[in-house]
Amino acid sequence: MAGRRQGPRDLAARPRTAYSLRGQEGRRGGASVRPFRFQDVLDCTGAAHRSGAADLEILGVSTDTRTLREGDLFLALSGPNFDGNRFAMRAIEAGAAALLLAGREGENLPEIPDEMPLALHPEPRRAFGDLGAWYRSTLTMPLIAITGSCGKTTTKNILGHLLGGRMRVVASPSSFNNDIGVPHTLLSAESDTQILICELGSNNPGEIAALARLVRPTAGVVTNVGAVHLEGLGSLEGVVLEKGDLLSIVPPDGFCVLNADGPFFNELHARSSARVLSFSVEASAREESDLNATELHFHPGGTRFLLNEREIESPLLGTHNVHNLLAALCVCLGLDIPLDDVIPRIGGLSAGPRRLERIELEGVTIFDDSYNSNPEALRAALQTFSRGEKTGRRVLVLGDMLELGALTAELHHRMGAEVAESGIDLLVLVGDLAKAAGSGASEKGFSSDALLHFSDADQAAEAVSRWARAGDSVLVKGSRGIGLEKVVEAFREQRDPRPLGQASS
Numbered sequence: 001m002a003g004r005r006q007g008p009r010d011l012a013a014r015p016r017t018a019y020s021l022r023g024q025e026g027r028r029g030g031a032s033v034r035p036f037r038f039q040d041v042l043d044c045t046g047a048a049h050r051s052g053a054a055d056l057e058i059l060g061v062s063t064d065t066r067t068l069r070e071g072d073l074f075l076a077l078s079g080p081n082f083d084g085n086r087f088a089m090r091a092i093e094a095g096a097a098a099l100l101l102a103g104r105e106g107e108n109l110p111e112i113p114d115e116m117p118l119a120l121h122p123e124p125r126r127a128f129g130d131l132g133a134w135y136r137s138t139l140t141m142p143l144i145a146i147t148g149s150c151g152k153t154t155t156k157n158i159l160g161h162l163l164g165g166r167m168r169v170v171a172s173p174s175s176f177n178n179d180i181g182v183p184h185t186l187l188s189a190e191s192d193t194q195i196l197i198c199e200l201g202s203n204n205p206g207e208i209a210a211l212a213r214l215v216r217p218t219a220g221v222v223t224n225v226g227a228v229h230l231e232g233l234g235s236l237e238g239v240v241l242e243k244g245d246l247l248s249i250v251p252p253d254g255f256c257v258l259n260a261d262g263p264f265f266n267e268l269h270a271r272s273s274a275r276v277l278s279f280s281v282e283a284s285a286r287e288e289s290d291l292n293a294t295e296l297h298f299h300p301g302g303t304r305f306l307l308n309e310r311e312i313e314s315p316l317l318g319t320h321n322v323h324n325l326l327a328a329l330c331v332c333l334g335l336d337i338p339l340d341d342v343i344p345r346i347g348g349l350s351a352g353p354r355r356l357e358r359i360e361l362e363g364v365t366i367f368d369d370s371y372n373s374n375p376e377a378l379r380a381a382l383q384t385f386s387r388g389e390k391t392g393r394r395v396l397v398l399g400d401m402l403e404l405g406a407l408t409a410e411l412h413h414r415m416g417a418e419v420a421e422s423g424i425d426l427l428v429l430v431g432d433l434a435k436a437a438g439s440g441a442s443e444k445g446f447s448s449d450a451l452l453h454f455s456d457a458d459q460a461a462e463a464v465s466r467w468a469r470a471g472d473s474v475l476v477k478g479s480r481g482i483g484l485e486k487v488v489e490a491f492r493e494q495r496d497p498r499p500l501g502q503a504s505s
Contacts (some may be wrong), residue, residue, distance in 0.1 A: 004259055034138065034191050035059050038117050040096050041073060042180045044134035045119070045127040047100055049126070052117025058097055061131065063155055070095030075131070077180065084124065088329035100124060115311050123153050125180065132183025133214050139189055143196040144331055147208055148223030149239060150377045151324045152177070154316075154351055155223050156199045161349055161488040162184035162342040164263070167194035174476050178199030182211050188383055191262060195335075202242050204405070205231035209245040220250040220272075221257040221336055223327055225264050226376030232407035240264045244271040255334040257327055260289045281305075281319055290333060291326045298387050300358070307343075314346050317356060320380035325349075354485060356381055362490050363470030369477045370484040373401045375411050378477055380416065386423045387473045392471025393425040397464055397487050399478020409436045414438025429453045429483055430460045458485040461490035 039054040041047065065087045068074060074091035076084030076099070086103050088110045090432050092099070099116035102124045103109050106273045112118050119129040136143075144159065146152045153175050160171040161344040171192045177199040193349030200211045213222070222243050225236070233239050247256050247269045258268055260278040269276055283294065293312075296305045302315040305322060307329075314325055327347070332342050351357070354371040365388075370379045378401065383397075385394065396419060404411050416437030419427060421444060429438050429452065438451055454460040457478075464487055468474060478484040 002457050020214040034135075034189065036135070038119075038139075039075070040134065041098070041100065041131060042119055042156060044131045045100070045121055047119035047121040047127055048105060050105070050110070050118045050120055051096065051114055054117070055247065056097055056117050058370040060094070061092075063128070065090045065094050068096060070092045071097045071135055073098045073100060074203075075100045075124055075128055076102055077128065080247075087354075093492070100127060107242065119150065128183045130215060132290040135189070136186050136214065136216055139186075139193075139196070141189070141194055141196060141365070142218040142335065143215055144219045144221065145196060145198050145200050145212060145246055145250075146221040146223065146327075147200040147202070147218035147243055148175075148221070148230040149226035149243070150193055150374065150380065151202070151320060151327070152199050152221075154321065154355065155324045155327045156197050157352065158325055159198055159331055160350060161330060162193060162328055162345050163337070165345050166337070169195050171197035172199040175199065175201065177211075179207075179211065179214075179353065182214060186215065199414050200246060202233070203229045205234075205242060206245075212246045212249040217246070218254050219256065219331060220246040220254070220274075221261070221327055221331060222246065222322065223374065224259050224262050225268070226374060226409055227404065228376065228469055229408055231403040231404050232405075234405065240267055244268050247271040248350065250274045255374050257330040257334065259323060259327070261278075261323070277330040279323065281326070291329055293322045293326060296322060297503065298384065300389070307339075310343075312343065312346060315349055316351055317358065318380055318382075318384035320377075321351070324375055327492060354488075356384065358368060359488070359491075361494075363472075364468045364491065365473045366473040366488055366491055367473065368485070368488045369475060370399075370488060371480060373477050373479045374404070375401065375415055378415055381475060381477050382419065382422045382424075385473070388473060390423075390473070392469065392473065394423060395423045395426040395428065395464070395468065395472055395474040397428045397430065397460060397474060397476045397478070397484060399433055399482035400433035400485045402433075402479040408433060412436035413440035415443045416442075418448075420444035420446040426450050427452070428460055428464055430457055430478060431455070434478075440467050452478050457486040461485075461486040465490035465494050 004289055035057045038056040038058055058073045062068035062072040063075050063077050074096040076237055077357055078084050100119045102161050103120045104122055137393050146156050156171055160169050170188050176184055182198055189196055198215045200208055202208045225240050225243050233242055250256050252273045255275040256272045257277050258265055260280040261282045278289045279291040281293040292308055304313050329461045354368050357368040359366045412433055413436045417440040420441040476484050478488050
């Protein structure tokens with residue numbers, strides 16, 4: 001029955017799939033791109049051919065003249081504060097083979113040499129998506145699409161690392177997860193790419209569906225669902241619907257990966273017509289999941305746990321990162337890759353900067369989780385932070401959580417109450433929205449003497465870096481727009497940094 005949790009799996013008896021990667025080995029050496037013709041660009045985008053040869057070979061696509069390679073098509077994107085057309089001559093000087101500029105016939109355009117292959121399109125951003133969709137149609141390798149309220153970038157990075165030891169992988173760089181970043185990833189596939197990993201993000205209804213139709217996933221992963229981007233998606237139910245759109249587009253012969261610990265597992269499961277693999281770190285779902293983590297133990301170097309009774313040592317901290325790792329391992333199962341082939345690579349994982357990065361600065365332990373924030377990510381970071389060894393004060397520097405819409409004040413207040421019960425000794429609030437978190441903490445009995453507020457990150461950085469003393473642990477968490485990385489930078493400037501390990505949110 002759709003939406004019902006599936007029973008325990010015998011992993012050894014798992015059926016092989018048509019796109020199994022077992023037995024493939026990543027080839028080393030120089031990779032060649034998959035060239036196409038300028039005429040292909042004209043045909044799939046509907047751009048107007050203004051000049052130059054249409055049968056010219058294109059070796060790649062670039063939207064940035066700083067990284068453009070000789071033989072690339074330069075596609076001129078524009079926005080509120082920039083005009084890609086202005087860089088047309090710079091693209092030619094850098095070796096662009098052809099140009100796709102914003103405009104229509106008869107409009108004033110940059111002066112371009114008559115022989116230069118040139119196309120015009122009224123909406124280059126849409127043309128970029130159309131080009132990415134066409135290029136995807138020429139590719140045959142499996143494509144894994146990953147979305148979720150938290151953890152999608154980390155899960156993508158983990159999966160890319162695990163698979164990178166046996167095959168050539170192309171994955172979304174950084175958080176390239178919108179209608180510009182996703183075509184960029186698709187167009188990065190080379191002739192010997194064996195697997196594509198695309199991260200899909202959303203701020204508004206319909207964006208996941210559009211991106212999923214663009215990438216045509218072999219498999220879809222939803223890491224979790226939480227109160228994120230409510231400004232555009234309206235409610236938690238809206239987030240569930242939006243993330244579930246990916247699952248409904250995965251074909252029946254593909255597979256989906258879901259977090260069995262999530263409260264919306266059944267609703268998401270019902271959206272999939274494909275096989276569903278699940279993972280869990282909670283007893284309530286454990287017996288029914290494909291991969292189960294038990295007996296978690298956190299230590300300064302990472303996390304130790306049992307994976308289906310097998311001991312695993314991960315350099316990433318936190319229960320949320322066990323979820324992220326299990327999601328990636330489920331993808332490996334779906335691709336029919338033996339876990340014995342990828343588990344040895346877990347020790348080489350790294351979450352990247354500002355994702356619960358643990359840094360020791362002259363006796364002060366900083367947990368830099370300033371990359372971004374939302375209630376789910378904050379809750380995960382607090383859980384990890386509060387379970388660590390305590391030698392001094394636990395200090396939380398908490399910045400505004402953005403894009404929460406009408407629930408902004410309520411969610412800040414609610415998280416403040418959770419902070420008060422998490423063992424924090426000093427709460428430093430940064431930004432106007434964070435004041436509501438202070439109210440929530442106070443209502444739970446958090447001492448006003450241990451509650452501080454600063455209007456911006458600069459003020460907080462100067463104060464906190466001076467007040468911290470040896471033995472203190474400091475968690476820095478806030479939305480990207482608040483700029484709390486300044487707090488960490490202030491510590492670095494005043495103390496000798498010694499990075500110890502990393503985790504992620």
